[in-house]
Amino acid sequence: MMAISVEKLSKRFGRKQALCEIDLSIAEGEMVALIGASGSGKSTLMRHIAGLERGDTGSSVKILGDVQQKDGRFGPKMRELRSQIGVIFQQFNLVARLPVITNVLTGILGRISAWRGTFGIFSKSEKADAIHALARVGIPEVAWQRASTLSGGQQQRAAIARTLMQRSKILLADEPIASLDPASARRVMDVLADINRTEGMTVLVSLHQVEYARVYCDRTIALRDGRVVYDGSSDALSDDFLTRLYGAASEELVLPQRLPVKDSRAPAPASSAPGIRQGQEELAPA
Numbered sequence: 488m489m490a491i492s493v494e495k496l497s498k499r500f501g502r503k504q505a506l507c508e509i510d511l512s513i514a515e516g517e518m519v520a521l522i523g524a525s526g527s528g529k530s531t532l533m534r535h536i537a538g539l540e541r542g543d544t545g546s547s548v549k550i551l552g553d554v555q556q557k558d559g560r561f562g563p564k565m566r567e568l569r570s571q572i573g574v575i576f577q578q579f580n581l582v583a584r585l586p587v588i589t590n591v592l593t594g595i596l597g598r599i600s601a602w603r604g605t606f607g608i609f610s611k612s613e614k615a616d617a618i619h620a621l622a623r624v625g626i627p628e629v630a631w632q633r634a635s636t637l638s639g640g641q642q643q644r645a646a647i648a649r650t651l652m653q654r655s656k657i658l659l660a661d662e663p664i665a666s667l668d669p670a671s672a673r674r675v676m677d678v679l680a681d682i683n684r685t686e687g688m689t690v691l692v693s694l695h696q697v698e699y700a701r702v703y704c705d706r707t708i709a710l711r712d713g714r715v716v717y718d719g720s721s722d723a724l725s726d727d728f729l730t731r732l733y734g735a736a737s738e739e740l741v742l743p744q745r746l747p748v749k750d751s752r753a754p755a756p757a758s759s760a761p762g763i764r765q766g767q768e769e770l771a772p773a
């Protein structure tokens with residue numbers, strides 16, 4: 488089944504056409520990179536897929552086969568579908584003054600009664616699950632620290648632990664490594680790749696720098712000026728090809744040094760066989 492199906496998604500903010508007739512499908516269990524220069528529409532697309540924003544007339548987003556939005560209106564299963572999607576952002580993922588474990592436990596708020604959520608009443612086994620989720624992302628020892636005391640990379644990993652508690656089927660990570668040093672960035676990408684591989688969670692991760700897409704994702708979708716200009720194998724994204732796709736803006740997307748290649752990629756599910764966008768053949772790598 489398709490985890491995410493987007494058809495003719497357009498979004499205009501005043502005079503700015505932020506997204507223009509985006510078509511894409513992501514199968515359950517895929518880990519896909521979304522790349523593009525600053526302002527190309529990555530965050531706007533993520534927000535629509537997360538159900539935080541409504542597209543213009545003619546747009547459609549389906550999540551796990553159900554209508555999440557169509558023609559600028561949310562579908563009847565909206566709330567249910569939202570709970571299937573965990574979202575992490577570049578920053579501001581956690582409530583700084585609360586202990587890390589409480590932040591992670593907020594992942595279950597959609598499943599427990601309102602009064603328990605309001606008063607922060609969690610059972611022993613829920614707390615044990617939260618510690619387990621923190622162990623899955625490699626930081627069980629920080630459970631009782633205030634979130635504000637964590638490093639940027641630890642905060643992102645705690646946010647991923649929260650989506651594990653949420654038991655969402657889809658994880659949208661909007662530039663999760665943009666403000667991290669290279670070692671922390673790799674650890675966060677390792678965790679994303681690991682939960683994709685072992686939990687089968689569908690991951691869509693937007694990245695500024697294409698090198699991480701090459702190392703961690705089989706498939707990359709590239710945006711330019713709100714349009715999909717490439718959807719295919721990450722291996723094809725040579726520097727030369729990026730220059731053809733983005734011109735001078737390609738410099739923004741390329742790391743000065745190559746990351747060491749490692750076996751981080753999950754095997755692509757049989758249902759995903761993306762190709763270079765119809766109508767973009769002239770951009771196909773040589």
Ligand SMILES: Nc1ncnc2c1ncn2[C@@H]1O[C@H](COP(=O)(O)OP(=O)(O)OP(=O)(O)O)[C@@H](O)[C@H]1O
Nearest residue numbers: 500503505523524525526527528529530531532695
């Ligand atoms: N709420 C809004 N109101 C007006 N314009 C917006 C709004 N949100 C996004 N835009 C515009 O839409 C375009 C796409 O923005 P978006 O944040 O999606 O790009 P991005 O690829 O995520 O960029 P970055 O890599 O810098 O985060 C930009 O020109 C932006 O200014």
